[in-house]
Amino acid sequence: MKRTLFVVDDDPSFRILLNTVLSKEYQVVTIPDAQTCLSQLEKDKPDLIITDYAMPETNGMELTIKIKEKYPELPVIVLTAYGSIEAAVEVLKKGAFHYLEKNTSGTVSTANFTVLKELIRRALERVDLQNETARYKTEVENLKKQVTEFRPTTLVGNSDAIQTLRKMMEQVANIDSTVLIRGETGTGKNLAAAIIHKMSKRKESGRFVEINCAALPETLLEAELFGHEQGAFTDAKTTKKGLFEVADKGTLFLDEIDSASLSVQSKLLSVLETRSFRRVGGTKTFSVDVRLICATNASLEEKVSEGKFREDLFYRINVVSIIMPPLRELGDDVISLAEQFIQRFSNEMNKPIKGLTDEAKKQIRSHVWKGNVRELRNVIERAVIFTPVGESVTENQISLTSFSEQPLNSRSQKQFSMDFGKSLEDVKLAYIQAVLKENPNSYTEAAKILGITSKSLWEIRKRHDL
Ligand SMILES: Nc1ncnc2c1ncn2[C@@H]1O[C@H](COP(=O)(O)OP(=O)(O)OP(=O)(O)O)[C@@H](O)[C@H]1O
Ligand SMILES: [Mg+2]
Secondary structure (H helix, E strand, C coil), X not given: CCEEEEEEXXXXXXXXXXXXXXXXXXXXXXXXXXXXHHHHHHHHCCCEEEEECCCCCCCHHHHHHHHHHHCCCCCEEEEEECCCHHHHHHHHHCCCCEEEEEEEECCEEEECHHHHHHHHXXXXXXXXXXXXXXXXXXXXXXXXXXXHHCCCCCCCCCCHHHHHHHHHHHHHHCCCCCEEEECCCCCCHHHHHHHHHHHCCHHHHCCEEEEECCCCCHHHHHHHHHEECCCCCCXXXXXXXXXXXXXXXXXXXXXXXXXXXXXXXXXXXXXXXXXXXXXXXXXXXXXXXXXXXXXXXXXXXXXXXXXXXXXHHHHHHCXXXXXXXXXXXXXXXXXXXHHHHHHHXXXXXXXXXXXXXXXXXXXXXXXXXXXXXXXXXXXXXXXXXXXCCCCCECCCCCCCCHHHHCCCCCCCCCCCCCCCCCCHHHHHHHXXXXXXXXCCCCHHHHHHHHCXXXXXXXXXXXXXXX
């Protein structure tokens, strides 16, 4: 039986859009305002609520508070305006399961639907877990497994670059050396790490566990990696296993390793040398058998020379290095990838789509994919949403963001320009992207220029797949 979702939004076209995106998997009830939502809760007993934040009269946060008073277990996902971190933090504090940024350009709104679906799936799974405490432990294991299995398991493509990459991954899969995966954003570093684990014997004996070193502040990252004893710090109410323990006999993937602090770096070096560690606040030594894969799109050599990355750790993790080719070097693979994404999204949306018209192919071939495969995937997802059932994706549906097509002014002039007629939102995202491009190797520098923290920049980039 389909689970019931309430979609609460005062914007009728966004309600229709969400209904289209979600109704294959869920029973969607669209509701125009918070009051109606509250009065229908008892009758329809929804499994999850998705609500807009900005609504007249009762807003999404007030609605979350009211829902939580009566139904503390009912998950609420709040759609906040892009960039309003305060609103996001606020709704999380009030008990929302998660928030998702909504992009509004003129009167048209959109959001990252892949992320939304994943959030819904996780929220519903969490409810199930809460209902079945006895099965709690195994369910968590399954959930974690599913999250890592969410992504595809093979690299698409037949270009020389992809074939060489595949061969290299096969060769490293069954040796235990640490692998460093390098490459531009969106080239498939996370995917490659997961595939290496799947091809290795470790797939049978242990798990693939991943963590993004840029996403957590230093002390949390340390506790996450090595675990902590009860009372090790204020929030350490119980003893917790670290990811090194969780990944025992499996693979631990440290994404954006360049963001790990020097103190975490020295602990990592020590684990790599001794194959053992202590939990934060603990005295017992744990021995583990973990294969480490690291990824970065920064220049570690530069970080080493600036004293921000330990040279000894750099040599330790750089035993084998794999470079992910950018999409522009993959020739016709870009079309195979686009076709594969069409198939995937048309299956997910239960919407048969023929393929690509010749003009659409031409456009895809000539576009400069600065965000690599991720950018391509997002463009195709949007195109599939707007392509009529049974037809092919045309060049019109491939709405390539014009800022990527425009050559940015030369680096020496360091100027940023855009045509008139863009929304503030477009300009913001294009500017962020331009600053990132100008500072490909330093997040901190890019964040400084933009006047936000590195963590916020990382979050914006992930959320908008920049
Ligand atoms: N060769 C490929 N075949 C199929 N899918 C791919 C390929 N390369 C990348 N992808 C897909 O592209 C998206 C981006 O890949 P991924 O997240 O692994 O990139 P990344 O290099 O880790 O990016 P970042 O540096 O921003 O973290 C994912 O959805 C991934 O599954
Ligand atoms: Mg990545």
